[in-house]
Amino acid sequence: MSILINGSTRLLVQGITGQEGLFHTRQMLNCGTNIVAGVTPGRGGEWVLDGKIPVFDSVRTGADVTGANTSVIFVPARFAGDAILEAADAGIKLIVCITEGIPVNDMLTVKQVIRDKDVCLIGPNSPGLITPGSAKVGIIPGSITEKGNVGVVSRSGTLTYEVLYALKQAGIGTSTCVGIGGDPVIGTNFSEILSYFEGDSQTDVVVMIGEIGGREEEKAAAFISEHMTKPVIGFIAGQAAPPNKRMGHAGAIIEGGVGTAKAKIEALQQAGVQVAHYPEEIPGYIK
């Protein structure tokens, strides 16, 4: 199997008629994803990509008509918080938010609302997920992945591609790759994804790519030492980053001495994780 997305994923694209939405919908189709619907308020009734995908005015109607169970969000930041809530309200179980730049207080409200619902939010500010050979939800290039037994979880985008590419070059394939997002407040954290990989029969090894800011890698280290039987290889970006500067990602900042790469690497090493010095070293740790 794989985690979160597979052949039974029925995907709905929020913001499908936008430039980004349309471009990536085509890419996702090329990776074999079953895309059943798109949503753009005011454009309901249209069809996109040569009549392949129907557009609806709301997630509720789109999901009712097509049985969509997963949504991916490409709408601008100021509307994205609302888009997440709309998907959750329509009963979508897996919501993947690609959008970068959502105000953090909007996300706090969203998190509070979805906390009590049976819904999994990936992102925001995420490249999405890919299960090579069966589905892609988001923007990870399909060409740099191949099917295999390594689970990958990461807070960033292109750095994840670098790792997937290095794995593929070494002849190592991926079960599922999950980008959890580079924002300070995100829907699903490392530990939850690690627990899914631990329970996935296709995954034998996990690669975890963290970065400076927050304490999620430390929490993941605690989770690994208590619950993981599968080996985990780690990498932490930002070892050369100065404190109190936001390194591109809204969440990548060392504040009040918290969130340093050093602390994260030490925590992971203590949990028995082999931590690579640079991305291309990772395949060497996988036997």
Next chain:
Amino acid sequence: MRLHEYQSKDIFAQHQIPIPRGRLASTPEEAKLIAEELNGPVVLKAQVLVGGRGKAGGVRLVNTPKEAEEEASKILGSRIKDIPVRRLLVEEGVNIQQEIYLGMTVDRECGETLMIASAEGGVEIEEVARVSPEKIARVGINPLLGLRDFQIRNLATEIEIPRTLWRLFTAVCHNLYESYQELDSTLAEINPLVITTDNRIIALDGKILIDDNALFRHPDLMDKRDISAEVPEEIEARKFGLAYIKLDGNIGCLVNGAGLAMASMDIIKYKGGHPANFLDIGGGASAEKVASALRIILSDPQVKTVLVNIFGGITRCDEVANGIKQTMEELNPEIPFVIRLVGTNDIEGRQILAEANLITAESLQEAAEKAVSLAKEVA
């Protein structure tokens, strides 16, 4: 975006949080005039966006308007951590009975807003957290419920605020929460919040950080941004939608994506070199954007080598290569460039660069090693 103390206090005052009487002065004469109006001892506070202002001599207590003028002339025009002091906040002196800390911020781990209080005010809260964490009280705020009175009473009890002052303290907490929410802040700090000898509660200092991602909701705040404490290259980069941070090494870096940009700096360091900057050109950058990024990198005289690492997805390698070529023709830089392009249109990109006679690398590791050894040769 960080607001000055005087801007933060203006906001507090608009939300009925008591602040000391006083005004902003930009000349010694103004400082004297304000001191005369206040008619008593005054505090002069340099308005610069750097920490450790007090220790650097940016805060003075004076007794007479004449002293205020003299001291103001010393502070105005001086530099605190290399930032010129252009304005002073001149405020009445306050008789302090107790200093406490009151702040609000985002708790990333729990995904909620926190209100934090401590009986140890006037020192950095991080320091209190390190030395005596038991002295810090905190409550998590449900955004759907807002801050509740009982939570404030819990804070007040924990930091031992006298019951006679609970009513005043409750009002300050509610007003702080209201201003924090209204401005889309990620931090609002009153440190210290003081209890005066005549039992009033006053915000003696103020620090507010606004979420840059929420500035679209606050167009009025845009012109409150003070860029004097920012690095000129960083301001320039922001104009082009680039995330650039200056560091003190000699290998300039141009990368797409924040995580990869950090990892590229890290590998330079691991291979024995020193990155000159962090630079993320973002996704789908045009040749023009790449050229402006390179101009910023090359404007740093310390840069001896440039490392370009592009993992093309939405970003097209041929577009990046064209940007590099354009910069080469325009600026004709004498320092070497090491370029690694992988992903979308990388073959076309490498073709463009082959014509321009630049050093290329297959892997990030190879690129970093080449850049580090070139930087050493040049230096």
